[in-house]
Amino acid sequence: MHRFANPGRFLRLSGRVQPWLIGAAVLTLGIGLPWGLFLSPPDYQQGDTVRIMYVHVPMAWLAMGGYTGLAVTAILSLIWRHPLADLAARELSPVGAAATAMCLATGSLWGKPMWGTWWVWDARLTSVLVLFFLWLGHAALVRAFDDAERGARMGAILALVGAVNVPIVKFSVDWWNTLHQPASVTRLNAPGLHVDILYPLLVCALGFTLAFMALVLARTRAAVMERRIRTLQIAAARRAEEPGNAPLDARLAGDLA
Structure with missing residues (x-):
């Protein structure tokens, strides 16, 4: 890992990877979003409201997966003193906060016609809101100190402590009786979605993931x-x-x- 910690080597390697990453993200989203938003069939219960899922679900996955990545950078920073880990974490938190905000916003847009309200203090919704505040807290904390190294250490500690919330977000619909529907894609037996909805959802998720990675990489390079x-x-x-x-x-x- 330390072989890639050299700034010059990182810039050279990421400079070769970034154009391909951006191109793959644009191509995948160019296929997935029209497929999901316009060409996929409406749900037999939710109707066209289900189309919000093609943005909402990938943002939820990125909110949790991105924070897991933030915890990994914290471990690299605190234990191995990885030189680029602090910079990557600093640039990751604003992008992760934006993805979580999109998750909450699209969830509210879905909740109004489905539940009759924009917000409920549901276990899933509340834990994602806590995750959003953790993202914002990390972004603010690493920039709150004149000593950048001290801010990075404090941010890494917060990232590790906040990682406890990730499994709570994931399993909240299983541990508590919530309004939020249980997992439909990652069930062990079989996905609860028809392939006409599942396939464009997976393509959108891949596209947003590639875009997320490209944005974080560009910010870290800068x-x-x-x-x-x-x-x-x-x-x-x-x-x-x-x-x-x-x-x-x-x-x-x-x-x-």
Whole structure:
């Protein structure tokens, strides 16, 4: 793992992967969203309201899966001191918070016609709301300290503590009597969806996952480059203060070139 922690190696590798990742995301979503939103049949009970699921379900999976990834970066940061783990976690939390917010918003849009209300303090809904606050808390905490390393340590601790909520979100419909329907896709016996609905849902989920990964990768690349430029600026400023050295702007231009 530490072989990929070198910023230069990471930038070179991610630079080759990112265009393919973006292209795959655009292609998959270009197929999945029209298939699900316009071409798939309505549900026999929910009617056309079921089409919200093609966005809602992938966002719910990304909210949980993304937070699991955040916990992994926390382990890499706290135990192995992985140099890129802190940057990846810092850039992951805003994207994860946005996915969770989309999950809550689309769930409310579905709940109004199905349940007759925008929100209920259901176990699943409440645990996802807690997950959203955990995402926001991590995003704010890592940026709350002047010492970036200290903020990263505090954020990693919060990520590990908050990971306890992920299985609660997942199994809340099994542990408690809730209004939210139980799992339809990941049941052990067989999916509870017809293939005409299941297949476009899986394509949409893959497309949103690829887009999520591409966005996090792009943000992490930008953070690495920003840190490298800042390091060069500091080094150039120190050299410029030494007698006989070139002015700061000329030294920095030479380093960046």
